[in-house]
Amino acid sequence: MQISDLKLLKESEDKVEFKEAKSSYSYNGKRRSILGYTVALANENGGHLVLGIGDNHPHEVVGSNAFLDKGKLEQDIYRDLGIRVKTQEFFESSKRVLAITIPSRPIGKPLYFDDVPLMRVGEELKRMSDEMYLSIIQEQEPDFSEKICEAINVNDLDKDAIEKMKASYSRKQRNPSFLHLSTDQVLSDLKLMVDNKINYAGLILLGKSDVIKKYLPQSKTIWEYRSKISQIPFDSREEIIDPLFIAIDKIWKLINQPGLNKKHPIQQGAYIFDIMDFNEEVIREAMLNAIAHRDYTITSESVIKQFPNQISIINPGGFPKGVTIENLLTVSSTPRSRLMTEILEKTGLVERSGQGVDKIFSIMLSEGKAEPDYSASDMFQVSLDLKTEVQDKAFHIFIKNYQESDKEPKMGVEQIITLCKIRNGIFQHLKPSIVSQLENIGLIKKASRHTNKYVLRDDYYELIEEESKIGKRYLVSEISTISLSLQNGSLKIGELEDTLSSQLxxxxxxxxxxxxxxxxxxxxxxxxxGTRYQLLDSYTDLRGDLLIAHIIADLKRKYNTN
Known part of the structure; x- marks a missing residue:
């Protein structure tokens, strides 16, 4: 777009707003400001705010010195509204014009400025009319996966992917005869083919790689590994552009490579079991959730960023209509790709709609890890961070002992989250029914007779005490301190004393x-x-938490076995 193109735009028809703004323009001091117009134009499905051109016909270029740092302006708007605008500078006879391109609001979601949904009315910005507000919140996102991909046919589908889908469906539905149906019959029964035409669900789930690349390249997934979160260049990168029934296994193999998905040995009495950095059920559920809920009209890929201590899964498009970070676990949502999600459910690849996030939370918290983090999400992307650190081994054992016992009922996500809150001393907004249930099954008790505060059952605190000791010989904290001091090589006792003087x-x-x-x-x-102390050779390649975990596990095998 050039200045000549901008001059031809009409404010109402082309969703554009012209402002002279010769020296400056308000950023957020009032409704008629950068943020106010950004909200109003986004509510009109997007448009342009142009500074440096008069708003009367014929539009005259007057030049503007407002917001000379256009990069900072983009950052500020994103910070304050969560909207990614694009800015461009144009010049006519040294007169500067700044054009701000504003994307549409998400379907079904009006945007607000100072808690008011704005719309343009002539030269003013007014509270959105009831009619416009209702029309927005009643919008339904079309099912992209149901749309026919006119250019492809059955021959463009991957035979191996079709066989995998048939096997998964047959197993999940306990229907062996499904394996013997013809491809056309299977596609028709699952509504992936309508009137001999394949829809986008069929392409995403079953399409050959070259066909997907040609007709829906944004459906690929990019996996990157970096050894540090602060690192910009990647150590390893792969693009997965396969049918989903094949791609999901490839994605897991990349994440689960030796050395990239480490074990955390956990001991309870004489028994030792492992927790992986990345739980396979969690990763598969998170990836399939991202693929099913992403917005395929956005030409960006799903991205997995893996690090030694966390993994981030980012997919284009904000949360589905009605879903926010606050109600993520409680609201029933409608997936964007309803047909595709239905097939993933019927084939057992994902939980019943709305329960995938519950499963992710349940497993992560049950493993003693941090809560799944969606805080980096905005209106245009969903970002999920999963941390690897086992923060509370005792809590993991506490949950595991109950869930694997013959006691009923088993705990779901609400019960586990409530236990986490009680463990952390958070008593506000607890559901009385859940608290009562946990009390009845003996997992919590009142802290005292005359209080509404609770604590976990005594054996949790006994587990914490047990975790802090190794037999009668060592404290875990002391072993950790010594191990970390020696992980980079041998030291004399004097050097250790200098390093550890504040602790030992x-x-x-x-x-x-x-x-x-x-x-x-x-x-x-x-x-x-001159005596120097160092770790045994079997530990020299280990570092940090992994080193500590191995040493503690070896000592516990010796001293905690009765």
């Missing part, structure tokens, strides 16, 4: 070193003041 004295350090040598964790070389 010389006698404590000396005692621990001798005991750890006896227990084949450390070795020493040299004599007298």
């Amino acid at each position: 004295n010389r006698n404590q350090i000396k005692y621990l070193l001798n005991k750890l040598i006896e227990d084949d964790i450390l070795t020493k070389a040299g004599s007298a003041s």
Whole structure:
């Protein structure tokens, strides 16, 4: 677009607003401001705000010095409204024009400025009329997956993907005869083919890679691995542009590579079991949820960013209509790709609609990890961060013991979240019915007779105490301190004393070193003041939490086994 094109635009028909703004223009001080017009134009399904051109016909270029740092303006608007605008500068005889292109609001969601949904009325910005407001909130997102992809036919579908879908459907529905149906019959029964035409659900789920790349390239998934969150260049990158019934396994294999998905050994008594950095059920559910709910009209890909301590899954399009971060676990939503979601449910790839997020929360919290984090989401993308750190091993064992017992009822996401809140001392907004249920099954009790505050059952706190000790010989905190100090090489006792002076004295350090040598964790070389201590060779390639976990697990096998 050039200045000549801008001059031809009409304010009402072309959704454009011209402002002279010769020296400056209000950013947010009143309705008639950058933020006010951004909201109003977004509510009109998008448009342009142009500074430096008069609003009377013929539109004259007067030039504007407002918002010379257009990059900062874009950042500020995104910060304040969550809207990604695009800015362009044009010049006519050295007179500067700034054009701000504003995208449409999401379907079914009016935008607000100072808690008021705005619309343009002549030269004014007014509260949106009831008629316009109702028309917006009653909008329904069309089912993109149901739309026919006119250019393809059955020959453009991947035979292996079709067989996988048939096998999954047959297994989930307990219908062996489904395996013997013809491809045309299967596609017709599942509504992937209508009047011999394949829809986009069929393309996404079953299309050959080259066909997907040609007709829906944004449906690919990009996986990137970085060794640090702050790192910009990736260490490894793959593009997955396969039919979903094949792609989901490829995605999991990338995430689950040796060295990228580590084990956390957890011990309870004589038994040791592992928690993985990335739980397969969680990852598959999160990925399929992202693919089913993403907006395919946006020409951006789903992106997975994997790091040693977290994974981020980002998909284009905000939350579906009616869904927010606050009501994510309580509201019943309608997926954007309803047909595709229905097939994923029928084939057992995802939970029943609306329960996928519940499953992600349940597993993450039950493993003693942090709550899934959607805080980086906005109107134009959903971003999910999953942390790997097992923050509370005792809580994981506490939940596991109950869920694997013969006691009923088993806990769902609401019960587990309530337990987490009580564990953390949060008592506001707890559901009385859930609290009562947890009390009845003996997982919580009142902190005292005359209070409405609760604590978890005693065995949780006993588990915490148990986790802090290794037999009668060591404290976990001391082992962690010594291990981390020696992870980069050998040290003398004086060097250890300098490093650990705020935590351990010389006698404590000396005692621990001798005991750890006896227990084949450390070795020493040299004599007298030249003695150097280092980890046994079997630990030298380990670092951080992984190193600590292995050493503690080895010691617990020896001292916590009765």
